Amino acid sequence: MVKLIHTLADHDDDVNCCAFSSALLATCSLDKTVRLYSLSDFSELPHSPLKFHTYAVHCCCFSPSGHILASCSTDGTTVLWNTQNGQTLAVMEQPSGSPVRVCQFSPDSTCLVSGAADGTVVMWNAQSYKLYRCGSVKDGSLVACAFCPTGTLFVTGSSCGDLTVWDDKMRCLHSEKAHDLGITCCDFSSQPISDGEQTHFFRLASCGQDCQIKMWVVSFTHVSGFELKYKSTLSGHSAPVLACAFSHNGQMLVSGSVDKSVIVYDTNTENILYTLTQHTRYVTTCAFAPNILLLATGSMDKTVNIWQFDPEALCQAGSTEDQPKQFIEDWSEDDVSTWLCAQGLEDLTGLFKMNNIDGRELLNLTKESLADDLKIESLGLRSKVLRKIEELRTKVKTLSSGVPDEFICPITRELMKEPVIASDGYSYEKEAMENWISKKKRTSPMTNLVLPSVVLIPNRTLKMAINRWLETHQK
Structure with a gap:
């Protein structure tokens, strides 16, 4: 390990x-x-x-x-x-x-x-x-x-x-x-x-x-x-x-x-x-x-x-963020409550339990169901819940594919082919980061801080690690 x-x-x-x-x-x-x-x-x-x-x-x-x-x-x-x-x-x-x-x-x-x-x-x-x-x-x-x-x-x-x-x-x-x-x-x-x-x-x-x-x-x-x-x-x-x-x-x-x-x-x-x-x-x-x-x-x-x-x-080993170790689809209502508390959404635990929201139901929640079925009136709160659920869906997709999160581009959420290092210290897929910068976004996709430079440096070490992983996992 x-x-x-x-x-x-x-x-x-x-x-x-x-x-x-x-x-x-x-x-x-x-x-x-x-x-x-x-x-x-x-x-x-x-x-x-x-x-x-x-x-x-x-x-x-x-x-x-x-x-x-x-x-x-x-x-x-x-x-x-x-x-x-x-x-x-x-x-x-x-x-x-x-x-x-x-x-x-x-x-x-x-x-x-x-x-x-x-x-x-x-x-x-x-x-x-x-x-x-x-x-x-x-x-x-x-x-x-x-x-x-x-x-x-x-x-x-x-x-x-x-x-x-x-x-x-x-x-x-x-x-x-x-x-x-x-x-x-x-x-x-x-x-x-x-x-x-x-x-x-x-x-x-x-x-x-x-x-x-x-x-x-x-x-x-x-x-x-x-x-x-x-x-x-x-x-x-x-x-x-x-x-x-x-x-x-x-x-x-x-x-x-x-x-x-x-x-x-x-x-x-x-x-x-x-x-x-x-x-x-x-x-x-x-x-x-x-x-x-x-x-x-x-x-x-x-x-x-x-x-x-x-x-x-x-x-x-359970490295997913503030959540139980088993698959998210298998979460109980109590597991969902634990996750809500970890995200700073403890005020919603009673509402979610009352509506019997388990892991599978959580992943299927939509903007409409949050407003119409759960009666969450605050637009900001609904948006936050949806963002957190979308993060879970991404984790489910990543874990089910077995791809380490370090190999996933933060912008595209896909396996990187040509990883580059930006001036914020993070690695991104080259084309995705070039498109990000070309749209006059001089801020980091990860921190929202202004990028000191728009120079992108090939991350050869990360590319080698990705290639080694592909050789052993996609035969």
Whole structure:
């Protein structure tokens, strides 16, 4: 179901962080270097390792397009690199000179945030490389940072255990104690959950020295403003948890711990899917690839392990969004109620039960039946229910065909033949994306944000994965 396919052992000291773009894997280490690998065969690029930092490199991250890599270090700098040739684009010095522990690009690539050991957080203009705004937390070092999918806010985590939420103008919106012994990492799911016109929800995970992984729901409403709500705690690790990361579709969460294990959770059921124990020392970092079912985990044992998931096994493991594991057509009325609650439609559960709506009936609902039979008067609510049902129908079609969702174009919902990477970091069928752009749509089909560029890059790694899947499944 998940297997170790490659081990990278090029670093001379602890691996601190690893990050994927659609074509590359980056790793950084206490040995002061950053290394780049091709996802096609995991060979190291000719211009790797990248050398500039004079002390340990704590974090690295790609811009959404994958063309730029950022790295930050104890030397007090955040460096931007050209991933094509390894050249240094900019060296941005933390104003306080404090060791920089974390860096993160915004989803639209307009800015980069860096957090330091003295609690300062800096937002840089990613085009001009100039400082935009500064802030600081009350206590502790900044060790974690994550942007929400829309870029309207980001969250930082401190060694004192505080989660602090900032807007895109660096205004502090909220701060609260999340982990008693200090936060080590946090991550947003890339898939926001919409609730009608007025509210947007985002899943957030945080982990810490208290051996816990906590799940949160972040929301913005036009009526009540901002809200951060604790949802649940995931169990499984017996020691401090040093890293956590969502899969690209938000269906899995991975964590790495001082107990030397890696745990993969189903984010909907919160059950443990896999426990991986190949590392011989603390697991310090973990990351999912954006377009293919790969996981990278790094450790103080100086290695990075690459894991591959079986798409069919994941489908059987119940990776569909917030729903029971059996086929949707077989859902009971209670299963439909569970699904409604997961979509933020809990007010409709009584109505659906009263009308005996099970899985099969749910899939057959239409605009007319929602209005005439169920008497849902609100046009907006009917439209939302229909959108959610259409998503289920698409999932039924995809699962019944056995095609992994990562191979499906987000625009056409069909198997991709010529996948390309757009500047939003997502992959699309080439012709579909070209048509999208030609109709003067300069926004991402996935995020609705303005595309930084209309250049489309062939995703050869994804195409190879699709071809391999076709060879084994369509004989």
